[in-house]
Amino acid sequence: MPDEMLHLPLIHRLLERHKDTPGALLPILHAIQEGCGYIPAAAIAEIAHALNLSQAEVRGVISFYHDFRSTPPARHTLRLCRAESCQSMGAERLAAQLREQLALDDHGTSADGQIALRPVYCLGACACSPALELDGRVHARLTPERLRELVSDCLEDGTC
Ligand code: FES
Structure with missing residues:
Protein backbone atom coordinates (compact mmCIF):
# COMPACT_ATOMS: atom_id res chain seq x y z
CA MET A 1 0.00 0.00 0.00
CA PRO A 2 1.46 3.42 -0.90
CA ASP A 3 2.41 5.47 2.17
CA GLU A 4 -0.22 8.08 1.54
CA MET A 5 -3.01 5.48 1.64
CA LEU A 6 -2.10 5.02 5.31
CA HIS A 7 -3.54 8.50 5.90
CA LEU A 8 -7.00 7.62 4.59
CA PRO A 9 -8.57 6.59 7.93
CA LEU A 10 -7.53 9.93 9.45
CA ILE A 11 -8.76 11.80 6.37
CA HIS A 12 -12.15 10.08 6.60
CA ARG A 13 -12.47 10.99 10.29
CA LEU A 14 -11.60 14.63 9.57
CA LEU A 15 -14.08 14.78 6.68
CA GLU A 16 -16.81 13.33 8.88
CA ARG A 17 -16.05 15.90 11.58
CA HIS A 18 -15.95 19.01 9.32
CA LYS A 19 -17.91 18.32 6.15
CA ASP A 20 -21.21 19.85 7.30
CA THR A 21 -19.75 23.11 8.59
CA PRO A 22 -20.14 26.15 6.32
CA GLY A 23 -16.99 26.83 4.28
CA ALA A 24 -15.67 23.42 5.21
CA LEU A 25 -12.95 23.13 2.58
CA LEU A 26 -10.27 25.30 4.24
CA PRO A 27 -10.76 23.88 7.75
CA ILE A 28 -10.60 20.37 6.28
CA LEU A 29 -7.39 21.12 4.36
CA HIS A 30 -5.78 22.65 7.45
CA ALA A 31 -6.83 19.68 9.58
CA ILE A 32 -5.45 17.18 7.05
CA GLN A 33 -2.17 19.02 6.76
CA GLU A 34 -1.86 19.22 10.52
CA GLY A 35 -2.62 15.53 10.90
CA CYS A 36 -0.66 14.15 7.92
CA GLY A 37 2.04 16.82 7.55
CA TYR A 38 0.83 17.53 3.99
CA ILE A 39 -2.20 17.05 1.73
CA PRO A 40 -1.81 13.57 0.22
CA ALA A 41 -2.98 13.21 -3.39
CA ALA A 42 -5.32 10.46 -2.21
CA ALA A 43 -7.18 13.02 -0.11
CA ILE A 44 -8.30 15.11 -3.06
CA ALA A 45 -10.91 12.69 -4.42
CA GLU A 46 -12.19 12.03 -0.90
CA ILE A 47 -12.57 15.73 -0.15
CA ALA A 48 -14.20 16.45 -3.51
CA HIS A 49 -16.70 13.64 -2.97
CA ALA A 50 -17.54 14.65 0.62
CA LEU A 51 -18.07 18.33 -0.27
CA ASN A 52 -19.66 17.77 -3.69
CA LEU A 53 -16.87 19.67 -5.43
CA SER A 54 -14.77 18.78 -8.44
CA GLN A 55 -11.23 17.54 -7.85
CA ALA A 56 -10.03 20.54 -9.91
CA GLU A 57 -11.71 22.89 -7.43
CA VAL A 58 -9.97 21.21 -4.51
CA ARG A 59 -6.59 21.25 -6.30
CA GLY A 60 -7.12 24.93 -7.17
CA VAL A 61 -7.55 25.89 -3.53
CA ILE A 62 -4.52 23.82 -2.47
CA SER A 63 -2.30 25.47 -5.08
CA PHE A 64 -3.66 28.97 -4.35
CA TYR A 65 -2.57 28.91 -0.69
CA HIS A 66 1.19 28.56 -0.39
CA ASP A 67 0.90 27.17 3.14
CA PHE A 68 -0.52 23.90 1.83
CA ARG A 69 2.02 21.22 0.92
CA SER A 70 1.35 18.41 -1.54
CA THR A 71 4.43 16.44 -0.55
CA PRO A 72 5.61 15.26 2.87
CA PRO A 73 7.67 17.86 4.75
CA ALA A 74 11.44 17.54 4.76
CA ARG A 75 13.02 16.01 7.83
S1 FES B 1 16.87 40.78 10.43
FE1 FES B 1 16.12 40.25 12.37
S2 FES B 1 16.96 38.29 12.71
FE2 FES B 1 17.57 38.77 10.70
Missing part, protein backbone atom coordinates in the same frame (compact mmCIF):
# COMPACT_ATOMS: atom_id res chain seq x y z
CA HIS A 76 14.87 19.27 8.56
CA THR A 77 13.88 22.84 7.73
CA LEU A 78 16.52 25.55 7.55
CA ARG A 79 15.20 29.11 7.45
CA LEU A 80 17.91 31.65 6.72
CA CYS A 81 16.97 35.23 7.64
CA ARG A 82 17.04 37.53 4.63
CA ALA A 83 15.80 40.72 6.30
CA GLU A 84 17.72 43.98 6.51
CA SER A 85 19.96 43.47 9.53
CA CYS A 86 21.01 40.00 8.46
CA GLN A 87 21.47 41.18 4.87
CA SER A 88 23.84 43.88 6.07
CA MET A 89 25.83 41.22 7.92
CA GLY A 90 26.32 38.85 5.00
CA ALA A 91 23.11 36.81 4.72
CA GLU A 92 23.14 36.94 0.92
CA ARG A 93 26.61 35.42 0.85
CA LEU A 94 25.43 32.71 3.24
CA ALA A 95 22.38 32.09 1.03
CA ALA A 96 24.67 31.62 -1.97
CA GLN A 97 26.79 29.21 0.07
CA LEU A 98 23.68 27.20 1.01
CA ARG A 99 22.52 27.02 -2.60
CA GLU A 100 25.94 25.77 -3.64
CA GLN A 101 26.39 23.30 -0.77
CA LEU A 102 22.94 21.76 -1.16
CA ALA A 103 22.43 22.32 -4.90
CA LEU A 104 19.00 23.78 -4.08
CA ASP A 105 17.31 27.10 -4.68
CA ASP A 106 16.16 29.33 -1.82
CA HIS A 107 12.84 27.43 -1.52
CA GLY A 108 14.23 24.01 -2.42
CA THR A 109 13.84 20.61 -0.80
CA SER A 110 16.42 17.89 -1.28
CA ALA A 111 15.29 14.94 -3.38
CA ASP A 112 15.75 12.58 -0.42
CA GLY A 113 13.51 14.76 1.75
CA GLN A 114 16.32 15.33 4.23
CA ILE A 115 16.39 19.14 4.24
CA ALA A 116 14.33 22.07 2.99
CA LEU A 117 15.43 25.70 2.60
CA ARG A 118 12.98 28.48 3.33
CA PRO A 119 13.79 32.19 3.50
CA VAL A 120 12.47 34.06 6.52
CA TYR A 121 12.23 37.79 7.16
CA CYS A 122 13.44 38.43 10.71
CA LEU A 123 13.80 35.92 13.50
CA GLY A 124 14.00 38.56 16.24
CA ALA A 125 17.74 38.03 16.56
CA CYS A 126 18.80 41.16 14.68
CA ALA A 127 21.37 42.14 17.31
CA CYS A 128 23.15 38.85 16.59
CA SER A 129 22.88 38.87 12.78
CA PRO A 130 23.21 36.95 10.59
CA ALA A 131 20.83 34.32 11.91
CA LEU A 132 18.94 31.22 10.85
CA GLU A 133 16.44 28.81 12.34
CA LEU A 134 17.08 25.11 12.01
CA ASP A 135 14.19 22.89 13.07
CA GLY A 136 12.87 25.62 15.33
CA ARG A 137 16.20 26.47 16.97
CA VAL A 138 17.79 29.85 16.25
CA HIS A 139 21.52 30.02 15.48
CA ALA A 140 23.00 33.52 15.38
CA ARG A 141 26.30 35.29 14.62
CA LEU A 142 26.70 32.83 11.78
CA THR A 143 29.93 32.51 9.89
CA PRO A 144 30.35 30.63 6.62
CA GLU A 145 32.25 27.94 8.53
CA ARG A 146 29.52 27.56 11.19
CA LEU A 147 26.82 27.37 8.52
CA ARG A 148 28.70 24.69 6.58
CA GLU A 149 29.15 22.73 9.83
CA LEU A 150 25.44 22.94 10.76
CA VAL A 151 24.36 21.72 7.33
CA SER A 152 26.97 18.95 7.24
CA ASP A 153 25.90 17.69 10.67
CA CYS A 154 22.29 17.61 9.46
CA LEU A 155 23.11 15.66 6.34
CA GLU A 156 25.60 13.26 7.91
CA ASP A 157 23.80 11.86 10.91
CA GLY A 158 20.27 13.09 10.30
CA THR A 159 20.17 15.06 13.54
CA CYS A 160 20.64 18.74 14.11
